[in-house]
Amino acid sequence: MTAAAGTEAGLGNLVAQGAVLAGRNLRHRATVEMAVMFVVFPLIFVFGFLLLFGRLFDARGLDYGQFLPPAIVAQWMFTVANTSGAASAADRASGMYRRCLVMPVNRGAIALGRIASEAVGAFVAVVVISLTGHLAGFRFHGGVLAACGFVALAVAFALALTAGTTAVGLSSGDPAAVATLLNLPYLALIMLSTAFVPADAFPGWLEPVIRNSPVSVVIDALRSLASASPSWVEVRGAVVWVAVLAVVFGVAASRVFRRAR
Amino acid sequence: MTQWGIEVEHLRKEFDGKPAVRDVSFTVGAGTLLGLLGPNGSGKTTIINCLTTVLTPDGGRLLVDGCDVTGAPEQVRARIAVTGQFAALDEVLSGRDNLMLFGRLLRLPKRQARQRADELLDRFALGDAADKPVKAYSGGMRRRLDLAASLVVPRPVVFLDEPTTGLDPRSREELWQTIRQLRDDGATILLTSQYLEEVDRLADRVVVIDAGRVIAEGTGDELKGRVGGQVCEVTVPEPNRAAAREALRAFSGEVAEHGEHLVVPVSRPAQLVEIVRLLDDRGIEIDDAALRKPTLDEVFFALTGRADETADGDERAADGDAGTTGRDGERPAGAVPAEGARS
């Protein structure tokens, strides 16, 4: 009665099944709430903050229209990662994850599907925010290559964070709790960074912490990549931070992945 | 093809030092249906999880369609269909999209995946709800879709963990029909249940487990024979109950007490008359006496020599070593070296 059964081994399965799962993950993002979240919120943030602080910073000689969008990008990379962590938890709660485990689905394809769908989600968010920023005066002054670097760094940052949120999501299995829990580090890290105000706006003793926090380093590198003269040193610092996060979170995620049922 | 669809030898599995499955062995003949019967927490799901590569066993040897579960899990996964105790579906996608998703994951081309999805929706009477998201499905629809999802590509070995729990009688009957059909098509099936009636209707053979051990094995008729096929339930008002119990004990060693009812296994309907006469002879007044089919509780009582009062698996697992000696579950010496050392 049964056709010779194909196992999950092989690159063909990895790619094909990874693509199917990525498509499925993206369909979850293609709901009305998600569209609102990914398109409308960035718009509100860019123009809202600009309206609030734009003139204040103009008075200090800071071009807030150029300063703000990279921060919104970083903020949205957190959102991509956090919603992804909650989605992993939901997959455990619904049993979807378990069904994949008893099917001949390549183990790598489950991870690849997440990476691919979140990369697409992050990419779309960066493009939307950059276009919105354009209306507010944001420009890529450093040329096409630097602009591509901007997008690549932002997406890589989102994926590194996603590894961490996946570890949390898969080990918990409670999407609502995961979403709440992940908001804490997100808010703390964004507040204590150069996202919305320059580092010198913080008290002197806090300044070194703010300057060297991974979020500040990534945001400053993004700003640098959008500027007329991108600084290699700043970009390198961000690449190192993203690599460190990716390794640490990646190890945690693969550990959880091997145990989660 | 091997003689056995599933072979389980001395399976052991514990969670944080607490044994959930303690030396379970059984086989399922290729193309037959085995019913795994046991109360809550007896280890049914754990056995299925070990056989379907979800959990790694702590000991024992498991073969599915001739493939070693720990040695070649990919081979096993390519041969099994699994319907878990709880539905495992994408809640956001529609029923059709779920089936297509699983078809695509099993590498069916898109058109074929769609065709197969439509076939299954039709067969499981889900056509009307095909395009609704699963989160809008009723419990019964969800279970049917879940079973359909595991059958997208036919497999030689099928695992069904309490497939009819929560279904109304009609859906249950329909599902039984589907399961029989699967068996007739040649699949080896391991089905777990808490209902004696269910395994009785479907299974070629039955394995009864309790607290992680096999306590009986045989055909449904053989098992029921051990409880006498029927039980006599005698309703006795209070002052007489102890005396009635004593009298019935002469009749059968296995008298169970459930509230004001005393339950005795009988082997012939005529024994009802004998029981009534016996009590009457001794001047013990009763309210009622009737024959009925044994419940699972009573099968367990007959098999283990104690009532299945505690629904809590942990508790029973904890006292299982001291209190119960399964008649059929005698464990071969040396098979579980870790067990004695642990407790």
Ligand SMILES: Nc1ncnc2c1ncn2[C@@H]1O[C@H](COP(=O)(O)OP(=O)(O)OP(=O)(O)O)[C@@H](O)[C@H]1O
């Ligand atoms: N992941 C787990 N962690 C800890 N203990 C577990 C786990 N899974 C099962 N157990 C324990 O193992 C024992 C057997 O559980 P199992 O789920 O296999 O029983 P079951 O026969 O399927 O019960 P039910 O009829 O309620 O589904 C129980 O005592 C349960 O508490």
Ligand SMILES: [Mg+2]
């Ligand atoms: Mg169970």
